[in-house]
Amino acid sequence: MSRQAPTLEDVAREAGVSRATVSRVVNGVRNVDPAIQELVRQAIERTGYAPNRAARSLVTRRAETVALVVSGAEDASEAAQAAFAARVFADPFFGRVVAGIVGFFRPRSVHPVLMFAESDASRQEVLTYLRQGRADGALVVSSHADDPLPALLAGAGLPAVLFARPARPVPLSYVDLAHRDGGRLAAERLLARGCRRPATICGPLAVAASQERLAGFRGALARRGLAHVPVAEGGFTLDSGLAAMTGLLADHPDLDGVFAANDLMARGACQILRERGRRIPEDVAVVGFDDSAVAVSRSPHLTTVRQPVEDMAAEMARLLDEHIRGARTEPTSVVFEPELIARESA
Amino acid sequence: MSRQAPTLEDVAREAGVSRATVSRVVNGVRNVDPAIQELVRQAIERTGYAPNRAARSLVTRRAETVALVVSGAEDASEAAQAAFAARVFADPFFGRVVAGIVGFFRPRSVHPVLMFAESDASRQEVLTYLRQGRADGALVVSSHADDPLPALLAGAGLPAVLFARPARPVPLSYVDLAHRDGGRLAAERLLARGCRRPATICGPLAVAASQERLAGFRGALARRGLAHVPVAEGGFTLDSGLAAMTGLLADHPDLDGVFAANDLMARGACQILRERGRRIPEDVAVVGFDDSAVAVSRSPHLTTVRQPVEDMAAEMARLLDEHIRGARTEPTSVVFEPELIARESA
DNA sequence: CTGCGGGGATAGAGCGCTCTCCGGGTCGCT
């Protein structure tokens, strides 16, 4: 920065009006004479003026910034922290969350600050950041249900919205999916395809969503007389899908349907099934979950339960925006309904 | 925010000292009587004071924030923008970049603001953001070499550091890898394993790094008398690796070595090779590039050319920090050397 | 006993912006 940046004062002098008038033009408030408006606009152009945000924030008490907090596993080691970031980003899920958030906030020219909270220290950092007024609120994506961050945020009275319902009730708004219904949809699809020996690769049982999907799947099957369903637990990664499918096939070589709790694991399942000579969907039908990019990136295109992550993230953003503006004061929850997307694999 | 946040004034009153003294304690400058220091510290504790960043920024002219700009393909459609974010995040590469940057900046309690620049409008937004003083500088990761953003940044005199050398010279610091050497290392490894009919799956040729890796690979082979090498162009994705390998095998069923320009494509190549009954590395040796998480996530563990992305990103952060602090004024480039990591696949 | 040097705390002037008042001009209406 060589020369001093022009201020409102400079523009005012240049345009021959007062500071207040320039401010009014910049912020588009009240009626300012069109002629003067044009005059000011030209002066802004000439001086290359850009309003100083710190000064504005100081008086408006708004940062016009939100924190996007990825709250993760408890692990203090330095290496684990780096790995955490990499791992979070590896999941296609997170990219969709970002896309949804950015989609909502960008037109309002607020940009998210990326923060990680996987230790007590980093959680305090998030709190301090918000209390300092550097961000007006937080969007929290937790990787495990008993994350302490939401309670801290609520306790400090800071605006925040969560992705997924927290394990213990917290007076904060959240957005979630009816995972149980999703599991049911998958079961019904498999049943409709004539599967009689379905199995499932569920997500990590420490995650509430995994349990719900599994419960929905089992429940629907039980209602149709299939009480015992082989279950293998995966970790939402491709590799875990590979491993789970291998195990399932070893114990139940005659299975004719698989519900994987996300598309990545479904992909892994397909790969193993094909390697073992099973045709999809003729011999084994496969249903995924999420409807992420990988569902259609390869053959066979996956029949899957759609989780509208982008829409959900946009809704989080909308809720947070309302909380910040004070347009909404009570914690609210918005639960989205999943939808079955029929493709080749089942 | 129910009650008004406490200010420096409040703390000063509480401690029975002046505002300036509290400020000095908070910022740890000059000699303050230890007794008073303790007094102030207690007052801060009691009031729950958190310094207002806007006020501080206003006078220090520092935002203590940097922009992490992902600069991408030219595409104006709304849907493409959302997809862009998702795509960027899907690449394991980006997660490593974030990890490196966060690793450097977090101890200094500066957090990155995530911005996307894939249109003229969004590029202007980035510029305005910086000119408004909302961020002190930018870290730019471009997906294509002829990105106009670096030139804009340099033209505006804004501190910025790039990942990878820009296509046309720009007076900005950057961090890069000696891609050519990486290609050479891959070639030498394949040669050392006794490969006589190597092929390569290169990255998108619009990306300079892809060209360099290819040139290095070809050059080393040519020096050993292998002038003609089958080349298939991929897109750095798993699927493109699948497709490229399929094509390569169709045209050159007798190939005995493959160099893929990243690990994801190498993974794809391995998958196809195995499906076609080739043993790795006995029948066909495979060398990847990057040494990302996928290199060891599945069998066979990939022999690969390591790109120390985290270190490179941390170096970007360090350079930017120096530019911002004024400790470095001249644009500087730091080029990292790749390293061959020998594992099972070659 | 006065003068002086210096550590240590204070007073106060902004940083650049918003926003509430307020004043002056222009109408419309009686």
Added chain:
DNA sequence: AGCGACCCGGAGAGCGCTCTATCCCCGCAG
């Protein structure tokens, strides 16, 4: 013609912090 309503622009008081200049007090030399 007179008067209030209305509209538009200006003046000025902060927002909470940093930092320079200043002042106070104490010890010590002259």
